[in-house]
Amino acid sequence: MTANRPLSDDAVDITSATDTAFGSFRTLWNWRFLTWALTVRDVKLRYKQTVLSFGIVILRPLLSAVIMAFVLGSVANLSTGEIPIFVFGFVGSIIWFYFNYALSNSAMSLLKESDTISKVHVPHFIPVLAGTFSTYVDFMVSFIVLVVYLLVSGFTPGWTIVLAPFIALATPLSVLAYSLFLAPLTGLFRDFRELTNLILQFLLFLTPVYYPFDKVPALFQPVLALNPALWVIELFRASVLGQMTCDPFWIWVSLGSTLVSCVIGIRFFRALDRVLIDFL
Amino acid sequence: MTRPILAVEGLSKRHYHGAQTGYIALRALVEAGRAEGQIDQPSFFSRFGEPFWALRDISFEVGPGERLAVIGGNGAGKSTLLKILARVVRPTRGRAWYRGRMAAMLEVGTGFNTDLTGRENATVNAAVMGMDSRFIKRKFDEIVAFAELEEAIDTPLKFYSTGMKARLAFSIAAFMEPDILIADEVLAVGDAKFQRACLQKMSSLGEQGSTVIFVSHSMPQVLRLCTRGIWLDQGKVVMDGAISDVAAAYGAKQMNMTGEDYENYRPKDAKDPVRLVNLRALKADGEPTTQFDVRDPVTLELRYEVLADGLQVAPEISLIDANHQEILVTGVRQSQQATAASAPGAYVGRVTVPGDLLNEGVHHLTVRVLSFERHERLAESREALTLFVGDQAAGDSARGDYLGPIGGMVRPRLDWTIYPDPQAATR
Numbered sequence A: 001m002t003a004n005r006p007l008s009d010d011a012v013d014i015t016s017a018t019d020t021a022f023g024s025f026r027t028l029w030n031w032r033f034l035t036w037a038l039t040v041r042d043v044k045l046r047y048k049q050t051v052l053s054f055g056i057v058i059l060r061p062l063l064s065a066v067i068m069a070f071v072l073g074s075v076a077n078l079s080t081g082e083i084p085i086f087v088f089g090f091v092g093s094i095i096w097f098y099f100n101y102a103l104s105n106s107a108m109s110l111l112k113e114s115d116t117i118s119k120v121h122v123p124h125f126i127p128v129l130a131g132t133f134s135t136y137v138d139f140m141v142s143f144i145v146l147v148v149y150l151l152v153s154g155f156t157p158g159w160t161i162v163l164a165p166f167i168a169l170a171t172p173l174s175v176l177a178y179s180l181f182l183a184p185l186t187g188l189f190r191d192f193r194e195l196t197n198l199i200l201q202f203l204l205f206l207t208p209v210y211y212p213f214d215k216v217p218a219l220f221q222p223v224l225a226l227n228p229a230l231w232v233i234e235l236f237r238a239s240v241l242g243q244m245t246c247d248p249f250w251i252w253v254s255l256g257s258t259l260v261s262c263v264i265g266i267r268f269f270r271a272l273d274r275v276l277i278d279f280l
Numbered sequence B: 001m002t003r004p005i006l007a008v009e010g011l012s013k014r015h016y017h018g019a020q021t022g023y024i025a026l027r028a029l030v031e032a033g034r035a036e037g038q039i040d041q042p043s044f045f046s047r048f049g050e051p052f053w054a055l056r057d058i059s060f061e062v063g064p065g066e067r068l069a070v071i072g073g074n075g076a077g078k079s080t081l082l083k084i085l086a087r088v089v090r091p092t093r094g095r096a097w098y099r100g101r102m103a104a105m106l107e108v109g110t111g112f113n114t115d116l117t118g119r120e121n122a123t124v125n126a127a128v129m130g131m132d133s134r135f136i137k138r139k140f141d142e143i144v145a146f147a148e149l150e151e152a153i154d155t156p157l158k159f160y161s162t163g164m165k166a167r168l169a170f171s172i173a174a175f176m177e178p179d180i181l182i183a184d185e186v187l188a189v190g191d192a193k194f195q196r197a198c199l200q201k202m203s204s205l206g207e208q209g210s211t212v213i214f215v216s217h218s219m220p221q222v223l224r225l226c227t228r229g230i231w232l233d234q235g236k237v238v239m240d241g242a243i244s245d246v247a248a249a250y251g252a253k254q255m256n257m258t259g260e261d262y263e264n265y266r267p268k269d270a271k272d273p274v275r276l277v278n279l280r281a282l283k284a285d286g287e288p289t290t291q292f293d294v295r296d297p298v299t300l301e302l303r304y305e306v307l308a309d310g311l312q313v314a315p316e317i318s319l320i321d322a323n324h325q326e327i328l329v330t331g332v333r334q335s336q337q338a339t340a341a342s343a344p345g346a347y348v349g350r351v352t353v354p355g356d357l358l359n360e361g362v363h364h365l366t367v368r369v370l371s372f373e374r375h376e377r378l379a380e381s382r383e384a385l386t387l388f389v390g391d392q393a394a395g396d397s398a399r400g401d402y403l404g405p406i407g408g409m410v411r412p413r414l415d416w417t418i419y420p421d422p423q424a425a426t427r
Helices: A025-030 A032-047 A053-075 A085-112 A125-133 A136-152 A159-168 A171-188 A192-206 A230-241 A248-279 B026-035 B042-048 B078-085 B118-128 B133-147 B162-174 B192-207 B219-225 B243-254 B335-340
Strands: A011-014 B006-017 B050-062 B067-071 B093-099 B102-105 B180-184 B211-215 B228-233 B236-242 B274-282 B291-293 B298-306 B313-321 B326-331 B345-353 B361-371 B377-390
Touching (some): A032 A053, A032 A125, A053 A085, A053 A136, A085 A136, A085 A192, A125 A171, A159 A230, A171 A192, A230 A248, B050 B236, B067 B219, B067 B243, B078 B180, B078 B211, B102 B162, B118 B133, B118 B162, B180 B192, B192 B211, B192 B219, B211 B219, B228 B243, B243 B377, B298 B361, B298 B377
Parallel strands (some): B067 B211, B067 B228, B102 B180, B180 B211
Antiparallel strands (some): A011 B093, B006 B050, B228 B236, B313 B361, B361 B377
């Protein structure tokens, strides 16, 4: 009981400098159950009182791939080498949709959880992080469909395909490279919701989801490689289809860009978080 | 004194009213975010609206096991204070610290989602309060049993009543076994039975050594639960002390009355036959006060001087409630007594209103001195003194252990007998 538990002498300090964004890595670790609970809640909510949920999850990447295969393959005459353009696009769209929804959830998370974070102390990074995980279930569902499709269509993926779900698990890092900026801004200014959608629309075309990176003119490659989403898409597709479409150097550039963006993002998040609650 | 479990040192909080957006440079916002707290820069933040101080330089300490009530009107800063202690909002200046585990209920069922079941919401809510899966496993059955939700726990929350949600939310917080429990108006939504259960749970948490910080507009609840009160007004501590004193003073202020001793009332005309000197209210031990418990007898003491000759003088006191309804009138009604104290000179009239008679709340006293025969007012002072009668709700007043509103102008403690109807069998 309470009375028997020795009272910790570590005082919790509350000042104007108190960090409500992250705390420390230890703080975040202590709150891991909340990350889990919020993720589970979002997954449950997505599949509750829905009829089409699984259908939508499967159709979204499938139809996108079909349409893009038509547009890029038949209209624009894009070639994806020995891999059929539909398969190429389908693999890309599966991981892209995970990134896409993880980013929009994560960017919206502080606004969505505003009732909670203005009433209970939780590190504000937790909802932003949890937002990146819940659509992993959607990803797994469409990934299984992909594997079945590949097997049925006679394409035998290499052993590296078993790595694909784990590579996808690294997507949140790419997402955070964006959402650490977008989440507090969306909390403060509602119109950043629109900006997130706009960014996602542009990113879809600036990321090699439906086209191979090596088709991009060399002049633009260094710029596009700065995109934190690049390495996830490329590594995921490489693990499924056995080949990358860009020089490994650009993977490192993208990964480096992700880390730099996350580090700056953490500072940005921390700074905006100071004023966030008062204006949420 | 033992080391405090929670302390507040010079705490201030600035808010901005009437948010005005317009163009705000992102860079300025980031810089302001970094700087807020370190330096004062209202110039930037004033773009967001009018600044005002919700808390101004508040300091107090709370010891382990204390049960503290924060009372005050709307906008007094109670919620801001609780939010800062719950680490939801940062102070602008000053510092607060606490030790141990804190459970803060600033709202009933924070983060509850109506599409999820009670069970699922309980898990999320506990997680939001910083608990882990072991807590859910270990305490879940107790939580559900206390909330009396055994049958509804797997039903989506949209089918719950407000009271059911409140029960679930309170149970989770209570079973966290916090060292400090902060509760803001949580009991406002529950039914009487649940309110009682909550208060009992909070009391027992207190007895086990937990500190309780409680905001409620219900004085009976506050008086029942808390040992100490802090009264906030416009962001400042007006009064900090024993809950009965603070509640009494706050109650008197609410009625816009100050319970000061009425003294040296001088008649306008020196030719008045009687001069009222002083009116006091005394506790049983003779101590003058204006704050009484409903169980206490109230002794009223009137000093007056008879100046004219040949009168039969009878003092009289009216008790008037907050709605200016006369509750009772007491006076000298025996001609012999009136005659005996009629010669010019100074007199003291004393009368005791028994305990367990008056209602809770404000009582104004009007005193007058009458001529016995003709019932003429020789001197009068209307609402000369205001008493505040409070109910500690210790269980032995007429209130018993009921905490809701009770009507009536007086509240004598009358004994009830209830027994099975012996005629029922024959009917």
